[in-house]
Amino acid sequence: MRLDLLEGVRVVEVGAMWAGPYAARILGDLGAEVIKVEGPRKPEAVRFGFYAQNDPGEKPWERGGHFQKFSRNKRDWVVDLTQPRGRELLHALLRKSDILIENNTPRVRERLGLGHETLAREAPDLIVVSMPGFGDTGPYRDYLAFGLNMEGFAGLTSVTGYADGTPPIRSAIPYGDPVAALYGALSALLGLRGRAAGEPAPRFEVSQMEGLVSLLPDVLIEAQVTNADPARVGNADPLLYARQGTVRAGPNGWLAVSLADAEQVERVSALIGRPATVTDERAFWAALEEWATAVGRDDALRQLAAAGIAAAPVLPPGEMMHHEQVVARGVYRVVDHPIAGPIPYSQLPLHFANAPARPDMHAPLFGQDNRYVYGELLGLSDAEIAGLYASGITSDAPDLG
Numbered sequence: 001m002r003l004d005l006l007e008g009v010r011v012v013e014v015g016a017m018w019a020g021p022y023a024a025r026i027l028g029d030l031g032a033e034v035i036k037v038e039g040p041r042k043p044e045a046v047r048f049g050f051y052a053q054n055d056p057g058e059k060p061w062e063r064g065g066h067f068q069k070f071s072r073n074k075r076d077w078v079v080d081l082t083q084p085r086g087r088e089l090l091h092a093l094l095r096k097s098d099i100l101i102e103n104n105t106p107r108v109r110e111r112l113g114l115g116h117e118t119l120a121r122e123a124p125d126l127i128v129v130s131m132p133g134f135g136d137t138g139p140y141r142d143y144l145a146f147g148l149n150m151e152g153f154a155g156l157t158s159v160t161g162y163a164d165g166t167p168p169i170r171s172a173i174p175y176g177d178p179v180a181a182l183y184g185a186l187s188a189l190l191g192l193r194g195r196a197a198g199e200p201a202p203r204f205e206v207s208q209m210e211g212l213v214s215l216l217p218d219v220l221i222e223a224q225v226t227n228a229d230p231a232r233v234g235n236a237d238p239l240l241y242a243r244q245g246t247v248r249a250g251p252n253g254w255l256a257v258s259l260a261d262a263e264q265v266e267r268v269s270a271l272i273g274r275p276a277t278v279t280d281e282r283a284f285w286a287a288l289e290e291w292a293t294a295v296g297r298d299d300a301l302r303q304l305a306a307a308g309i310a311a312a313p314v315l316p317p318g319e320m321m322h323h324e325q326v327v328a329r330g331v332y333r334v335v336d337h338p339i340a341g342p343i344p345y346s347q348l349p350l351h352f353a354n355a356p357a358r359p360d361m362h363a364p365l366f367g368q369d370n371r372y373v374y375g376e377l378l379g380l381s382d383a384e385i386a387g388l389y390a391s392g393i394t395s396d397a398p399d400l401g
Contacts, residue, residue, distance in 0.1 A: 001333070001357035002073050006032040009192065013037060013074070013092075014112060017046060017132050017146075018177035019208055021070040023184030028073030028098070029348045029360075035075045035097075035373060036364065037090065039082070043097030043366060043398040046070070052340035061366055061398055062339040068363045072335065072345055077373040078362035080314040080393045087113035088392075092378050094123040098183065099188050100196075103180070103208075105130035107142045127191035128203040129184050133176075136208035145208050147174020154212040159219050162234040163383065179215060199284075234249055244280060246314060248287035249297035253304040254314035257288065257304065337362040367396040 007058065009032040013024035021036070029035040037045055043061055050065030057134075058065050077093075080086040090113060094100060102114055109130065111114055119128055130136070133145020134153075143149075147168045153155045156175070157168040157366045160394065162299075187204035194202055219230045235245045243259045259265050269275045272291035291299040297313055304311040315323060321332055321344065332344040345360055388394045 002029055002031060002360050003348075003352060004031040004356040004358065006030045006192075006351075009033070009099065009382055010035070011099045011101060011188070012094055012097045012098070014104070014114060015100040015131075016103065018066075018174065019180040019184070020101050020183035020370075021046075021190070023129065023131065024101045024179060025073060025104075026181065026185040026348070027101075027188055032099075033075065034073060035077050035093070035369065036071060037081070038076060038078050038366065038398075040080055040392060040395040041399045043219060043359065044071075047398075052343065054104075054335070055072050057339065059339060059397075062337075066344050067277070068337065068340060069345070071363040073361045074309060074364055075369035075372065076367060077151060078368055078394045081112045083393055085388075085391075086393050089378060094119070094126050096180075096377055097123075097126065098190065099127045099129065101129050101131070101188065103133075103184075103186060104133055105142045119203075125201050125202050126193065126256040127188060129187045129191070130204065131180050131206045131208060133208045135210065136205055140209075145176070147171075147176065150174065150208055150212055154209055155219060156212065159230050159233075163231050167194060175215070176208045176212040179211040180206055182213050219300050219376040223293055233292070243284065243287055247260040247285060247292050249292035249296035249300050249313075250294075251287075252313075253316075255292055255297060255300060255304075256312050256314050260310070264309060266303070268309060271303060271307055274321050299346040300373075323392050333360065335360045335362050338365070367394065370394055370396065 006027060008379065009027070009028050011024055011032045011034045013020060013034055015021045015024060016035045017049075024034050024036070035045075046066035047061040047064040048056075051057070051060060051063045052065060052068070055063070073367040076304055080091055080206055081090060091239065099121070100114070102109060102112075113122075119126060134140035134143055148157070151160075151171060151174065152168075154176070157170060160171060161167075161169045170374065181208045184204075187206055190203065191202050222230045235353065237244050237258075242261050242265055246254050246255070246256050249255045257268075259268060264297070265284070267273070268288065272287055274284075274291075295303070295313075301311055320326060326332070330347065334342045334344050337343050340363075340379060343362065374385045374394070375382075380388075392399075
């Protein structure tokens with residue numbers, strides 16, 4: 001559900017892929033009016049791929065799964081920022097808005113009319129949240145930021161995998177993007193609070209690389225205090241857990257098990273009837289897997305939980321979405337999209353008692369809110385709007401030629 005906590009706040013998003021769009025979506029989930037900016041010849045790249053029902057349909061740009069997930073609770077405005085008139089219109093909208101979220105490199109930001117000096121002149125009261133991959137300074141300032149190179153630079157990839165001579169591997173998802181998005185949304189909220197207290201409108205710079213580095217304390221501390229790079233250790237956690245790993249649990253899949261100390265290892269050994277396996281780790285995991293396979297995943301989980309052991313099933317995404325715990329928590333709600341059909345949207349993991357809420361808005365169609373922005377917000381006449389369509393500054397469908 002969409003909360004009304006930020007009702008009356010207008011956010012403009014000039015973002016792409018994940019980091020900027022997710023930061024803006026969080027604000028939309030909290031009730032802000034979010035206007036996503038796209039170009040007539042440069043629609044959001046993630047409008048394509050992961051199609052609903054595995055069918056691109058006649059308008060594939062309206063069916064992309066990634067766009068559906070990260071663009072709910074938004075409006076969509078199409079304007080060509082490569083043309084001076086397009087940038088003028090963007091500046092006019094920014095003067096009527098509270099927050100700008102953008103995740104472009106500094107060089108691209110300048111080209112789109114979003115440079116620091118330009119915004120200070122054109123929209124001095126605007127709260128600006130910029131999310132460059134490597135930050136605004138340093139030799140990497142204009143380098144592109146994507147999941148694998150962000151993780152590699154921050155040190156995450158170097159400690160992912162096993163110490164068996166295989167190359168480092170990427171994480172399952174590009175963590176730098178959602179981490180930066182959370183910091184970006186937090187920055188926007190801080191900006192609103194400061195403005196309410198009478199402070200000048202701030203500009204926040206959220207480096208995606210630095211956000212990811214902030215979540216790697218253990219390995220960075222180890223490198224600092226030992227003067228040696230941490231080894232890749234697979235699922236093990238030498239610092240906090242005595243033993244940690246995954247085991248097969250029959251035809252229903254796998255279990256992830258974390259044992260905090262030797263006492264818990266003893267407890268599990270007694271549970272599975274193999275106390276002699278305590279001192280031999282390989283034999284311990286083999287015995288635990290044999291036992292879990294014999295009793296089945298769900299029964300093994302119940303017995304481990306009853307014994308005070310941290311364990312959980314390893315759920316494929318499709319099974320997780322329909323698991324009884326996820327259903328009980330209302331993690332997903334289905335929203336109908338006029339072209340993509342019913343889409344299950346994961347909700348914000350925040351629960352507010354007595355907070356007013358409204359149903360989620362589906363991800364917007366391309367150019368869905370052109371007339372609202374050009375006419376109602378910017379005050380252009382029908383003839384002027386028609387001229388923008390005729391000149392190619394805006395459109396209701398992407399030009400893919």
